[in-house]
Amino acid sequence: MANSSDQYWLFWDGDCGLCRRAVVWAQRHDTANKIHAVPYQEAPRPPMTDALARSCTRSVHVITPEGPVLSAGRAILCVLSLIGYRGLARLFAFPPLVWCVELGYWIVARNRRFFSHFLFREHL
Numbered sequence: 001m002a003n004s005s006d007q008y009w010l011f012w013d014g015d016c017g018l019c020r021r022a023v024v025w026a027q028r029h030d031t032a033n034k035i036h037a038v039p040y041q042e043a044p045r046p047p048m049t050d051a052l053a054r055s056c057t058r059s060v061h062v063i064t065p066e067g068p069v070l071s072a073g074r075a076i077l078c079v080l081s082l083i084g085y086r087g088l089a090r091l092f093a094f095p096p097l098v099w100c101v102e103l104g105y106w107i108v109a110r111n112r113r114f115f116s117h118f119l120f121r122e123h124l
Contacts, residue, residue, distance in 0.1 A: 007035075008063065010036065010079060011060065
């Protein structure tokens with residue numbers, strides 16, 4: 001595991017299958033071990049707070065080593081940057097593309113069951 005001062009806390013919904021699969025995928029690609037992924041329901045306090053836990057019911061969150069908290073699409077872009085997609089993440093961080101990322105996140109987050117079933121069906 002990376003030095004704790006270099007760690008990015010990734011809080012996600014432990015009850016969401018889509019979230020779980022996405023976190024497992026990100027962890028497989030996190031060769032530098034910079035991401036400390038924890039379901040928000042099991043996160044230690046601190047860094048979890050009551051306000052952050054309420055916010056985590058709606059979207060994924062990342063706390064950077066410097067302290068800023070990123071949520072939703074911007075949190076996803078941070079994770080992508082950490083696991084080797086730095087150029088892509090940097091490109092999509094600029095308006096108007098970041099607005100598209102946030103809109104896409106909003107659509108997927110509000111339809112997680114559908115997307116989880118559609119994207120991760122078991123093949124016989």
